[in-house]
Amino acid sequence: xxxxxxxxxxxxxxxxxxxxxxxxxxxxxxxxxxxxxxxxxxxxxxxxxxxxxxxxxxxxxxxxxxxxxxxxxxxxxxxxxxxxxxxxxxxxxxxxxxxxxxxxxxxxxxxxxxxxxxxxxxxxxxxxxxxxxxxxxxxxxxxxxxxxxxxxxxxxxxxxxxxxxxxxxxxxxxxxxxxxxxxxxxxxxxxxxxxxxxxxxxxxxxxxxxxxxxxxxxxxxxxxxxxxxxxxxxxxxxxxxxxxxxxxxxxxxxxxxxxxxxxxxxxxxxxxxxxxxxxxxxxxxxxxxxxxxxxxxxxxxxxxxxxxxxxxxxxxxxxxxxxxxxxxxxxxxxxxxxxxxxxxxxxxxxxxxxxxxxxxxxxxxxxxxxxxxxxxxxxxxxxxxxxxxxxxxxxxxxxxxxxxxxxxxxxxxxxxxxxxxxxxxx
Amino acid sequence: xxxxxxxxxxxxxxxxxxxxxxxxxxxxxxxxxxxxxxxxxxxxxxxxxxxxxxxxxxxxxxxxxxxxxxxxxxxxxxxxxxxxxxxxxxxxxxxxxxxxxxxxxxxxxxxxxxxxxxxxxxxxxxxxxxxxxxxxxxxxxxxxxxxxxxxxxxxxxxxxxxxxxxxxxxxxxxxxxxxxxxxxxxxxxxxxxxxxxxxxxxxxxxxxxxxxxxxxxxxxxxxxxxxxxxxxxxxxxxxxxxxxxxxxxxxxxxxxxxxxxxxxxxxxxxxxxxxxxxxxxxxxxxxxxxxxxxxxxxxxxxxxxxxxxxxxxxxxxxxxxxxxxxxxxxxxxxxxxxxxxxxxxxxxxxxxxxxxxxxxxxxxxxxxxxxxxxx
Numbered sequence: 008x009x010x011x012x013x014x015x016x017x018x019x020x021x022x023x024x025x026x027x028x029x030x031x032x033x034x035x036x037x038x039x040x041x042x043x044x045x046x047x048x049x050x051x052x053x054x055x056x057x058x059x060x061x062x063x064x065x066x067x068x069x070x071x072x073x074x075x076x077x078x079x080x081x082x083x084x085x086x087x088x089x090x091x092x093x094x095x096x097x098x099x100x101x102x103x104x105x106x107x108x109x110x111x112x113x114x115x116x117x118x119x120x121x122x123x124x125x126x127x128x129x130x131x132x133x134x135x136x137x138x139x140x141x142x143x144x145x146x147x148x149x150x151x152x153x154x155x156x157x158x159x160x161x162x163x164x165x166x167x168x169x170x171x172x173x174x175x176x177x178x179x180x181x182x183x184x185x186x187x188x189x190x191x192x193x194x195x196x197x198x199x200x201x202x203x204x205x206x207x208x209x210x211x212x213x214x215x216x217x218x219x220x221x222x223x224x225x226x227x228x229x230x231x232x233x234x235x236x237x238x239x240x241x242x243x244x245x246x247x248x249x250x251x252x253x254x255x256x257x258x259x260x261x262x263x264x265x266x267x268x269x270x271x272x273x274x275x276x277x278x279x280x281x282x283x284x285x286x287x288x289x290x291x292x293x294x295x296x297x298x299x300x301x302x303x304x305x306x307x308x309x310x311x312x313x314x315x316x317x318x319x320x321x322x323x324x325x326x327x328x329x330x331x332x333x334x335x336x337x338x339x340x341x342x343x344x345x346x347x348x349x350x351x352x353x354x355x356x357x358x359x360x361x362x363x364x365x366x367x368x369x370x371x372x373x374x375x376x377x378x379x380x381x382x383x384x385x386x387x388x389x390x391x392x393x394x395x396x397x398x399x400x401x402x403x404x405x406x407x408x409x410x411x412x413x414x415x416x417x418x419x420x421x422x423x424x425x426x427x428x429x430x431x432x433x
Numbered sequence: 434x435x436x437x438x439x440x441x442x443x444x445x446x447x448x449x450x451x452x453x454x455x456x457x458x459x460x461x462x463x464x465x466x467x468x469x470x471x472x473x474x475x476x477x478x479x480x481x482x483x484x485x486x487x488x489x490x491x492x493x494x495x496x497x498x499x500x501x502x503x504x505x506x507x508x509x510x511x512x513x514x515x516x517x518x519x520x521x522x523x524x525x526x527x528x529x530x531x532x533x534x535x536x537x538x539x540x541x542x543x544x545x546x547x548x549x550x551x552x553x554x555x556x557x558x559x560x561x562x563x564x565x566x567x568x569x570x571x572x573x574x575x576x577x578x579x580x581x582x583x584x585x586x587x588x589x590x591x592x593x594x595x596x597x598x599x600x601x602x603x604x605x606x607x608x609x610x611x612x613x614x615x616x617x618x619x620x621x622x623x624x625x626x627x628x629x630x631x632x633x634x635x636x637x638x639x640x641x642x643x644x645x646x647x648x649x650x651x652x653x654x655x656x657x658x659x660x661x662x663x664x665x666x667x668x669x670x671x672x673x674x675x676x677x678x679x680x681x682x683x684x685x686x687x688x689x690x691x692x693x694x695x696x697x698x699x700x701x702x703x704x705x706x707x708x709x710x711x712x713x714x715x716x717x718x719x720x721x722x723x724x725x726x727x728x729x730x731x732x733x734x735x736x737x738x739x740x741x742x743x744x745x746x747x748x749x750x751x752x753x754x755x756x757x758x759x760x761x762x763x764x765x766x767x768x769x770x771x772x773x774x775x776x777x778x779x780x781x782x783x784x785x786x787x788x789x790x791x792x793x794x795x796x797x798x799x800x801x802x803x804x805x806x807x808x
Contacts, residue, residue: 123551153644174604174607175701215558283595419587
């Protein structure tokens with residue numbers, strides 16, 4: 008087998024996969040749930056839901072973090088996923104990962120319990136202002152919260168624990184962050200900067216304020232009555248996404264080096280594509296050109312034609328806008344062949360894990376290839392006639408899948424696509 | 434491998450809105466503009482009134498951003514102008530972006546009202562939900578999101594190759610340039626606009642660093658002279674961007690090459706006594722710096738680490754000038770390394786110096802250096 012890709016570059020192999028979502032911990036539990044069409048969406052119990060328009064989410068509730076805040080949950084999730092991926096790959100030794108860390112983390116900031124504590128420490132009994140919060144901070148009682156709420160801490164802790172090499176990258180490209188983490192790893196290995204990369208996407212940021220922020224942008228489903236039915240990508244009555252939490256980690260390696268050390272290769276990341284969009288802060292260009300360009304860029308980078316793609320792991324958020332634009336993009340690039348390409352959305356079951364989604368879906372794309380089984384789009388009872396796609400409705404399907412396109416799109420004009428395959432395409 | 438060159442720079446800070454103003458301030462060594470009234474008992478280096486209309490013509494765009502984003506979009510526009518590509522729609526369509534960003538900014542009045550009300554609310558959680566649902570501006574979220582500085586640069590300036598946003602305080606600023614350099618050098622892309630911005634004129638920024646005890650709260654003193662009295666940084670508002678291209682790409686379009694970005698090195702080390710000196714020395718050697726390099730140090734002024742950096746630099750740059758960016762623009766966190774790169778490239782382009790080294794020692798973590806030389 009050739010050791011380089013169609014463009015003469017180093018092949019990038021996946022040798023470890025780790026995953027945690029509301030469906031469970033570990034890829035086996037997740038895969039069993041995903042292929043049986045089970046939803047992980049439920050009523051929120053982490054905080055009061057009084058007065059909220061959306062009261063459901065795919066939170067990961069079996070963690071007991073202290074304090075319970077986004078950076079701590081995100082780090083725990085990332086740690087679980089990384090542990091599974093690194094252990095499967097068998098690379099390096101404990102605490103000595105011989106490669107770089109690329110990590111998609113949610114932007115963090117201080118949360119309300121901390122603001123309340125600072126206000127209390129100030130001794131102010133009248134109206135609270137930031138002057139009082141600063142007074143509370145100046146007491147020196149809250150030193151550890153500085154470290155907790157600066158942006159680089161989560162990745163730095165993971166770098167320290169796993170002994171990754173070099174300066175760890177914390178990144179955000181909104182809802183395509185997880186895919187960007189993988190893309191950065193692929194590029195670094197192709198450049199020869201590193202022979203291995205630990206690429207992680209994590210998100211444990213379901214807090215009252217983050218939920219309300221999305222709610223105020225009318226991005227979330229408000230169909231709260233039956234939580235498991237709320238996320239319904241590509242359905243006519245879809246009304247927004249459902250927030251989810253989770254993490255996924257991939258160990259990427261220079262394929263030559265992986266083979267040389269006798270590692271089991273689980274698949275290859277053969278192409279990465281991206282395109283910015285300057286149309287609007289939250290909406291895609293109406294003609295879909297950036298999405299189309301990102302898909303084409305990924306196919307071109309992979310050196311494959313649309314005909315060689317067996318399955319598309321959709322971004323499929325269940326918002327009216329995304330699903331329409333994603334369908335337009337896929338139909339434009341794939342043309343008539345799109346009739347033959349199944350496309351399904353994991354978010355129908357997991358919810359939208361935001362920063363983690365691109366990594367979670369890259370992980371499930373690999374599991375699809377490895378198991379020969381395509382996870383369904385559940386809650387598909389009322390098809391959107393303007394989206395005439397084979398969405399693998401409601402029930403998983405056995406199929407030989409060699410090559411997958413995984414799409415990720417986000418606020419701020421972020422469009423990132425990955426091509427993942429069983430064997431290198433040469 | 435491709436040479437990576439700087440073809441445009443943009444900078445805005447308390448020292449002004451032009452390269453010339455910054456280079457003059459560098460020479461004059463005047464004390465930077467400082468404000469102690471905006472937030473009593475705290476010092477900041479304010480940016481002053483910026484003519485945003487010059488780079489962000491639509492008021493509707495300006496309204497959609499918080500100040501940290503406006504500063505970044507403004508500086509990015511200056512860099513595009515400086516590179517002579519502002520009107521080149523096709524080139525900007527393919528140009529990539531790497532932004533080093535924090536995020537945040539809040540509705541301070543609303544936060545205060547909520548905290549006041551929560552104290553006596555029968556059901557504080559329900560009260561919080563109700564107030565947030567009713568009182569926060571829907572679009573504030575987009576003005577807080579880290580990747581929306583890049584998003585706004587795409588919208589306002591039409592830079593739409595694709596963007597990536599790196600987070601993580603000082604270290605992400607040098608990492609953004611390191612990855613950009615690596616991608617262009619390896620031919621993975623041929624033009625990247627890279628940089629960042631920071632708004633110090635906000636109480637939540639002071640708050641996070643006050644919790645850690647990192648703020649310098651006495652009248653202004655050079656970052657090199659704060660150690661004995663406990664050390665600390667004074668946050669500065671500003672933005673800085675540089676336009677990086679492969680030499681071939683720059684020459685093909687007839688661009689003015691200001692400087693060559695020779696190498697970038699960054700790493701993390703477990704902080705112990707002597708670790709900063711060791712890490713900086715390694716980075717210095719990695720980038721091939723010489724003793725006569727002009728240094729633009731990102732030293733924060735934090736006790737211990739800045740003293741170590743000073744000691745290390747006095748040995749490494751024994752024949753070169755050492756400028757502290759903190760004494761010129763204050764501490765701009767994610768934007769600091771780009772601030773240094775802008776000034777280094779500008780001085781090389783002017784013919785004042787032949788070699789510039791920008792150093793980065795993060796207040797909590799991360800050490801690195803980059804080296805610019807005559808093209």
